[in-house]
Amino acid sequence: MPTTTPLRAGGPALVQERRLVTEIPGPRSRELAARQAVAVARGVSTTMPVFAAAAGGGVVVDVDGNSLIDLGSGIAVTTVGSSAPAVVEAVQAQVAAFTHTCFMITPYEGYVAVAEALNAATPGDHEKRTALFNSGAEGVENAVKIARSFTRRDAVVAFDHAYHGRTNLTMALTAKNQPYKSGFGPFAPEVYRAPVSYPFRDGLDGVTAARRAIATIEKQVGVENLAALVIEPIQGEGGFVVPAPGFLPALVDWCRENGVVFVADEVQTGIARTGTMYASEHEGIVPDLVVTAKGLAGGLPLSAVTGRAEIMDAVHVGGLGGTYGGNPIACAAALATLDTVREEGLVARAAEIGDRVTARLRALQARDPRVGDVRGRGAMLAVELVDPATREPDAALTSAVAVAARAEGVIVLTCGTDGNVLRFLPPLSIPGALLDEALDVLDSAFAAAI
Known part of the structure; x- marks a missing residue:
């Protein structure tokens, strides 16, 4: 069952679930992207093709009503969750x-x-x-x-x-x-x-x-x-x-x-x-x-x-x-x-998230030789993707997996000097079941990226 988290102090609860009601991006996000193209400097790029309307716990809800699992935390910013009540x-x-x-x-x-x-x-x-x-x-x-x-x-x-x-x-x-x-x-x-x-x-x-x-x-x-x-x-x-x-x-x-x-x-x-x-x-x-x-x-x-x-x-x-x-x-x-x-004991929670995610990533590594390395600490984790034959960085695979995950409602970031690292920075307020679901989507994205 999806859980809820307060969107704001004394406000309505934001359901903690992955929910896709339109394609990604939806029509309202496409409208805003068109406005962005003529109003915002080209050098300011964006990772996701959707525009946020609300966020909290472990999800970001876009302007079309899609609820996306957040594995980025605005690049490690919303550690306590976006719109944390306190x-x-x-x-x-x-x-x-x-x-x-x-x-x-x-x-x-x-x-x-x-x-x-x-x-x-x-x-x-x-x-x-x-x-x-x-x-x-x-x-x-x-x-x-x-x-x-x-x-x-x-x-x-x-x-x-x-x-x-x-x-x-x-x-x-x-x-x-x-x-x-x-x-x-x-x-x-x-x-x-x-x-x-x-x-x-x-x-x-x-x-x-x-x-x-x-x-x-x-x-x-x-x-x-x-x-x-x-x-x-x-x-x-x-x-x-x-x-x-x-x-x-x-x-x-x-x-x-x-x-x-x-x-x-x-x-x-x-x-x-x-x-x-x-x-x-x-x-x-x-x-x-x-x-x-x-x-x-x-x-x-x-x-x-x-x-x-x-x-x-x-x-x-x-x-x-x-x-x-x-x-x-x-x-x-x-x-x-x-x-x-x-x-809320979030230092310990970060360590728990680290154990949970690392176990899943190492299982992925064991069955997919393209995952060259699993590393990180706590809720700051990554996989480095490589060509299994040469161990050379595989930026194309990294991009393909990230794009596939995003299309299924999971916000995943990339990094690395060679652009071949997927990084995971979930808010520490993310429910465990939602985190597991995001990793299921990631597994599917890897399986589909041939």
Whole structure:
């Protein structure tokens, strides 16, 4: 039996079911797509051919009444579910009080409360400070600013397959050319790249992979020039690459020994997504700076840099901020999101989802040699698809499976430097039966993709 979840606080229930009442896309979505084509810049692309009308729990309902199972969470944003009741209630109350004063002009308690919460939630028991911004890219960019101010050095190292954003500096940090960088240069200087640990592709243990990366950095950059090392504990757009055990701790140790700021970009991995509050916890590492965004505020734009007090406070007064950074509505949503994570046990729920989905994906791998790798943690999982004979990336198969699943009412995202990775980011509010049904559709999509 389909379950229901509140669409909004005190509002009607949204039935948790996959329901197709028209073809995908339906007529109303096609009308809106035609309007989009003449009103919205061509460079803004969309994954699904439908337009959303409502969302909650584990479904997105489109303007034609189709109910789609959501395995994307708006790219890991609606971790607690879209329109989570506590978030809706908190946002409504804040809107009624005030929408904006600018924290740099007239501060308010919500900003301070979010900073306190993140100081407590991020790895490590050292004294911390937090600054709030709007997007993940803005958070990463400010982390680099802070690291440069603290170290009085200029160089920054990012890694192969990395994705850190679309601003000029974060495009420089991002590895993939299309669609993120092509035609947008020149990029910010003093950004260098090192090889990451990619067990499926390089076969190296974590310590060996770290030695390779460190050797590259020492030869090509020089520790005396290096302000920060920026890395995703699990790479996102680059293919949900989980580094081999020992890779991250070895890099942290090297940074400590050489006065380099270790920045963990937890934009996609943070806030319960991987079965811990932050993915860094899986390796037992304590970053100097942590960037949080996507899952932080239940769908509202908010990001943060949290880190060691002596590093965060190295920036001169007035050197950090922005008109909308830490907007009071987004702060209210963040506090409600963090409360929901705690009260509903969503860290454990992410781990449960991980076990459930991984078992199904490994069963698929056992019977389909095109599934080269199954990886991820918690509710951040992926399969890498390859040619069984050559092990070369198979982007065409990946696209075909995703398109087939979407046509049957399941939102599936792709990623990877070679475009050959299917990624799964269900909201942690998704009912188990709905998750199983989505995986049934995925199985059928694989069977049909010959």
